[in-house]
Amino acid sequence: MQTEKNLSNTAHDSHVAVDMVLDTAYQNISEAQWKELFSFARKSHLPEFIEDLLSGKHVNLSEDRPALHSALRNLSKSPVILDGQDVMPSVIKVWQRIDALCNQWVGVTDVIHIGIGGSDFGPRLAIEALAHVPEIESRGMRMHFLANIDTAELARILTKALPHSTRVIIVSKSFTTLETTMNAKAVVAWLKDSGLTQRQINKALFAVTANVSGAKAFGVEEEHIFPFWDWVGGRYSVWSAVGLPIALQYGFKTFEEFLAGAHAMDLHFRNAPLEENLPVIMAVALLHQQEKNGIKSYAAIPYADALDWFPKWLQQLDMESNGKSVGKDGKPIKHSSPIVFGSAGSNAQHSYFQLFHQGPEVIPIDFIAVRKPMSDRPEALAHHRILLSNCLAQAQALAHGKDANNPNDVYPGKRPSNLLLLPELNAFYLGALLALYENRAATLGALWNINSFDQPGVEYGKVLAKPIEKALGSGSDHVEANDSIDVVTAARINLLNS
Numbered sequence: 001m002q003t004e005k006n007l008s009n010t011a012h013d014s015h016v017a018v019d020m021v022l023d024t025a026y027q028n029i030s031e032a033q034w035k036e037l038f039s040f041a042r043k044s045h046l047p048e049f050i051e052d053l054l055s056g057k058h059v060n061l062s063e064d065r066p067a068l069h070s071a072l073r074n075l076s077k078s079p080v081i082l083d084g085q086d087v088m089p090s091v092i093k094v095w096q097r098i099d100a101l102c103n104q105w106v107g108v109t110d111v112i113h114i115g116i117g118g119s120d121f122g123p124r125l126a127i128e129a130l131a132h133v134p135e136i137e138s139r140g141m142r143m144h145f146l147a148n149i150d151t152a153e154l155a156r157i158l159t160k161a162l163p164h165s166t167r168v169i170i171v172s173k174s175f176t177t178l179e180t181t182m183n184a185k186a187v188v189a190w191l192k193d194s195g196l197t198q199r200q201i202n203k204a205l206f207a208v209t210a211n212v213s214g215a216k217a218f219g220v221e222e223e224h225i226f227p228f229w230d231w232v233g234g235r236y237s238v239w240s241a242v243g244l245p246i247a248l249q250y251g252f253k254t255f256e257e258f259l260a261g262a263h264a265m266d267l268h269f270r271n272a273p274l275e276e277n278l279p280v281i282m283a284v285a286l287l288h289q290q291e292k293n294g295i296k297s298y299a300a301i302p303y304a305d306a307l308d309w310f311p312k313w314l315q316q317l318d319m320e321s322n323g324k325s326v327g328k329d330g331k332p333i334k335h336s337s338p339i340v341f342g343s344a345g346s347n348a349q350h351s352y353f354q355l356f357h358q359g360p361e362v363i364p365i366d367f368i369a370v371r372k373p374m375s376d377r378p379e380a381l382a383h384h385r386i387l388l389s390n391c392l393a394q395a396q397a398l399a400h401g402k403d404a405n406n407p408n409d410v411y412p413g414k415r416p417s418n419l420l421l422l423p424e425l426n427a428f429y430l431g432a433l434l435a436l437y438e439n440r441a442a443t444l445g446a447l448w449n450i451n452s453f454d455q456p457g458v459e460y461g462k463v464l465a466k467p468i469e470k471a472l473g474s475g476s477d478h479v480e481a482n483d484s485i486d487v488v489t490a491a492r493i494n495l496l497n498s
């Protein structure tokens with residue numbers, strides 16, 4: 001079996017960092033091509049960018065601020081200087097408050113975590129991912145995540161939660177996100193309707209935000225507000241108090257391990273030569289596939305059910321960071337983020353893998369596997385072996401393809417993929433995994449000349465929603481098109497109001 005390149009492993013096929021193995025053998029990239037890719041990265045000043053990013057330079061040019069989420073997991077506590085001031089004392093203070101809160105919450109049955117986008121995906125993923133790790137003790141609270149403005153999610157939660165032993169955490173960097181503030185008001189109303197006094201409600205209400213005055217104005221007591229900072233992007237914020245549920249449910253030590261894994265990955269990203277640097281290797285491999293195959297999408301398939309939320313988290317990370325058409329200089333760029341999708345394998349095989357194998361487009365895949373089964377029960381070992389064999393088989397089939405007389409049975413092959421192998425799934429390696437992809441997104445942004453830390457494109461729709469909401473609220477089915485509502489939308493409003 002051969003692909004274009006002889007598939008005996010080459011120097012760039014297998015790398016280890018933070019005990020994770022990245023195997024790129026099925027990327028089908030020759031030694032000369034790897035060399036060219038790293039040389040391009042150097043010409044693009046990638047090493048300087050990495051240093052600027054991690055040392056607090058204002059890499060977020062449009063908003064003139066750094067993207068210093070790495071400081072939130074800097075367990076070495078070494079100074080991180082931002083505009084002449086060390087940010088670590090305030091970061092450490094929040095860690096101490098999180099630790100203290102873990103000890104204070106006794107008898108809590110339910111936690112309602114209200115937040116959306118970056119204020120939701122990270123903690124939701126971590127709570128799910130660590131739920132079945134045998135070594136991690138859970139405090140057994142029901143962790144409810146409330147993101148959607150659609151009341152279906154709210155109703156589901158409120159039928160389960162016990163109001164007198166519920167704590168509510170409102171998580172919003174801006175504290176102006178409509179979904180979050182409306183859901184928070186609805187939950188407060190539910191507490192009131194359930195007979196809680198104002199004092200009891202105040203006791204139940206917590207907030208995590210970069211807008212402390214906004215949270216206070218909402219009615220959250222100051223000592224219940226956990227701050228974070230404008231230099232932490234929402235989609236990079238799970239390392240801040242946004243990750244509070246991780247500490248509350250699994251203990252502060254587990255939260256620290258999560259940060260430690262990410263910190264270890266940051267150190268690797270900062271210090272490893274480009275040729276051995278996992279985030280960089282993954283980024284340049286994707287760049288290669290864009291140049292060679294014109295790829296428009298890529299998939300992340302974790303062969304671990306516990307990581308089913310990972311692709312959703314990754315979608316925001318990659319597409320909100322790098323889904324742009326102009327570069328830092330405002331000029332059109334050649335490449336930006338492909339469409340990202342995925343879900344847990346082997347389920348995904350029974351859904352959309354057909355397209356990977358025989359569809360007309362080349363879609364690179366990150367196969368993410370975990371060496372250690374989630375349990376050592378005999379049946380778990382057998383299941384895990386089948387899970388891993390499926391993962392390996394899919395990658396091999398995609399790489400080599402298959403000839404046949406019947407065109408229907410032909411697999412074209414040469415479909416690139418990575419294998420990323422975690423030694424086990426625990427808080428440390430989960431942290432390392434997320435930081436790997438964060439650093440990969442930043443690397444891709446740097447190579448594409450994109451500012452990965454703003455998201456101006458998400459604002460316009462929010463602005464347009466306001467007059468539309470007003471028109472829907474009018475109940476009129478004679479709404480006319482105007483400056484902010486076009487003919488099509490006016491007709492749709494009239495249909496809804498009729």
Ligand SMILES: O=P(O)(O)OC[C@H]1O[C@](O)(CO)[C@@H](O)[C@@H]1O
Nearest residue numbers: 117118119172173174177234458
């Ligand atoms: O944390 P906030 O300010 O409520 O924002 C939630 C999410 O909304 C966005 O701003 C997109 O609308 C994301 O960038 C962010 O993660």
